[in-house]
Amino acid sequence: MINLLADVVWADAWARTCMGFGVVFTVLLVLVFVLVAFGIFSRLSGNKTPKVAKVAEQPAAKPAVKPVASASDADKAAIATALYLYFQNVHDEESNVITIHHTANSAWHHELNPHVLTH
Amino acid sequence: MKKIFCILFMLMLVTVGCFAESFDFGVASEKFVNSMGFVQIFQGDGWKSLVMVAIACFLLWLAIKKQYEPLLLLPIAFGMLLTNLPGANMFHTEMWNDEFLNPSSEYYHSYRHVLAEGGLLDVLYIGVKAGIYPCLIFIGVGAMTDFGPLIANPKSFLLGAAAQLGIFITFITAHALGFDSQEAASIGIIGGADGPTSIFLTTKLAPHLLGPIAIAAYSYMALVPVIQPPIMRLLTTKKERMIEMKQLRTVSKTEKIIFPIAITIVVAFILPDAAPLIGCLMLGNLMKESGVVERLAKTVQNELMNIVVIFLGTTVGATATASTFLDIKTLSILCMGIVAFGVATAGGVIFAKIMNLFLKEKINPLIGSAGVSAVPMAARVSQTEGQKANPRNFLLMHAMGPNVAGVIGSAVAAGILLSMLG
Numbered sequence: 256m257i258n259l260l261a262d263v264v265w266a267d268a269w270a271r272t273c274m275g276f277g278v279v280f281t282v283l284l285v286l287v288f289v290l291v292a293f294g295i296f297s298r299l300s301g302n303k304t305p306k307v308a309k310v311a312e313q314p315a316a317k318p319a320v321k322p323v324a325s326a327s328d329a330d331k332a333a334i335a336t337a338l339y340l341y342f343q344n345v346h347d348e349e350s351n352v353i354t355i356h357h358t359a360n361s362a363w364h365h366e367l368n369p370h371v372l373t374h
Numbered sequence: 375m376k377k378i379f380c381i382l383f384m385l386m387l388v389t390v391g392c393f394a395e396s397f398d399f400g401v402a403s404e405k406f407v408n409s410m411g412f413v414q415i416f417q418g419d420g421w422k423s424l425v426m427v428a429i430a431c432f433l434l435w436l437a438i439k440k441q442y443e444p445l446l447l448l449p450i451a452f453g454m455l456l457t458n459l460p461g462a463n464m465f466h467t468e469m470w471n472d473e474f475l476n477p478s479s480e481y482y483h484s485y486r487h488v489l490a491e492g493g494l495l496d497v498l499y500i501g502v503k504a505g506i507y508p509c510l511i512f513i514g515v516g517a518m519t520d521f522g523p524l525i526a527n528p529k530s531f532l533l534g535a536a537a538q539l540g541i542f543i544t545f546i547t548a549h550a551l552g553f554d555s556q557e558a559a560s561i562g563i564i565g566g567a568d569g570p571t572s573i574f575l576t577t578k579l580a581p582h583l584l585g586p587i588a589i590a591a592y593s594y595m596a597l598v599p600v601i602q603p604p605i606m607r608l609l610t611t612k613k614e615r616m617i618e619m620k621q622l623r624t625v626s627k628t629e630k631i632i633f634p635i636a637i638t639i640v641v642a643f644i645l646p647d648a649a650p651l652i653g654c655l656m657l658g659n660l661m662k663e664s665g666v667v668e669r670l671a672k673t674v675q676n677e678l679m680n681i682v683v684i685f686l687g688t689t690v691g692a693t694a695t696a697s698t699f700l701d702i703k704t705l706s707i708l709c710m711g712i713v714a715f716g717v718a719t720a721g722g723v724i725f726a727k728i729m730n731l732f733l734k735e736k737i738n739p740l741i742g743s744a745g746v747s748a749v750p751m752a753a754r755v756s757q758t759e760g761q762k763a764n765p766r767n768f769l770l771m772h773a774m775g776p777n778v779a780g781v782i783g784s785a786v787a788a789g790i791l792l793s794m795l796g
Contacts, residue, residue, distance in 0.1 A: 268549040271794055276542040278790045282644050283535035289640055290528035
């Protein structure tokens with residue numbers, strides 16, 4: 256039976272709550288330190304992302320296409336569609352289904368050209 | 375041909391005649407009628423089974439029509455349907471509650487008895503009882519999870535920790551409502567928004583509440599997009615929701631490989647009770663990130679995960695019998711489950727705001743709500759809410775950090791509750 260607010264040892268309950276939440280927080284805080292330390296160690300051991308600064312120092316090549324300040328939504332949609340079609344190769348895809356239409360006056364038709372088949 | 379039929383017919387008549395002395399048609403037909411489910415519904419508490427069948431059908435409707443966590447809700451609901459079919463005796467609750475858990479019973483903790491006397495669902499339930507299925511599911515979850523956003527932004531761990539507030543507030547609330555410590559802890563873990571963790575802890579602490587808790591956990595997880603946004607909007611200003619965050623740094627493969635090993639060692643050393651869940655989660659992740667056991671990684675993500683989900687879902691559903699489910703306690707559990715989710719969401723958001731008081735680069739408080747596990751739905755909610763406030767806001771990857779931290783956080787919370795109350 257459920258007895259509202261009855262027979263609860265509040266000191267115990269609060270102690271467990273605080274201790275439980277405290278431990279969860281402490282463990283995850285330790286993991287934060289582990290990851291931060293690991294990140295620092297990984298950077299010190301030369302595990303860096305490629306340098307970008309040196310590339311910027313080189314004289315910039317003349318762009319082949321005049322840069323556009325900002326593309327409109329329609330432009331972006333067109334570019335995305337073109338890329339999608341290109342990568343999916345659907346722009347010139349054939350159905351690959353061969354259908355033979357039987358025609359009555361075919362040279363191979365048995366009833367019309369019995370000589371051809373009996374050769 | 376006709377002769378053969380005549381002979382067979384005569385033989386049949388002779389056979390029936392021979393047994394007619396011991397065959398009482400009246401008794402047999404009475405037995406048959408009494409064994410029918412339709413009749414059992416009107417006997418004693420039989421009507422409760424009918425109510426449970428209706429609830430199971432409602433859950434099936436939610437899973438199929440509304441697609442609320444269908445992968446789990448569908449087997450759970452069907453297990454519930456099977457176990458409540460009057461007279462079918464698909465699952466023997468008394469075998470588990472009265473015999474298996476009773477120290478004075480000769481079948482106390484006797485799996486041999488279950489294997490000898492139990493039905494299919496009883497045998498499959500051994501995996502739940504022994505805590506095997508949740509751990510196997512965690513291997514699959516680990517193999518499907520990318521911890522990159524968490525490694526790139528370790529502060530996310532704190533948001534994952536803050537969101538576990540829901541577990542502990544619900545724990546104390548359940549205490550206030552008269553549940554004992556073990557039951558209160560099992561109800562509180564719903565706030566972790568992590569199905570396998572909820573099942574793992576409940577089977578250890580309060581196995582009689584497994585049905586309602588599993589159903590509450592999975593149902594509310596499916597309702598994350600409904601429960602979280604109002605709380606998130608209530609606790610943040612539009613200016614805060616508009617905060618744009620910098621792109622995360624690239625994480626190297628070495629970091630991703632060392633992460634699961636380091637986390638397993640650190641967590642297991644501090645809290646050995648959390649080792650089964652964390653260990654399995656990280657094993658799956660290591661399989662994926664190492665790249666040397668692609669076949670194993672694919673298996674745990676697909677075949678193993680799917681098989682275990684079927685077993686787990688069906689058997690957990692089977693525990694929801696009329697006698698255990700149709701109780702005022704179930705209603706309280708369902709109510710407290712929603713409180714747990716709400717407080718967990720609020721905890722994450724509020725802690726993100728507190729962090730902003732000390733950080734130079736502000737974080738969007740909306741990512742705090744993703745600290746409840748519910749991967750990746752909670753992160754998607756942060757993304758959606760962020761974009762509503764500022765269409766140029768892309769919070770998904772930032773929210774994935776607290777989201778996966780929440781998985782670790784809820785497993786750690788389960789570990790500490792197990793060590794205190796187990």
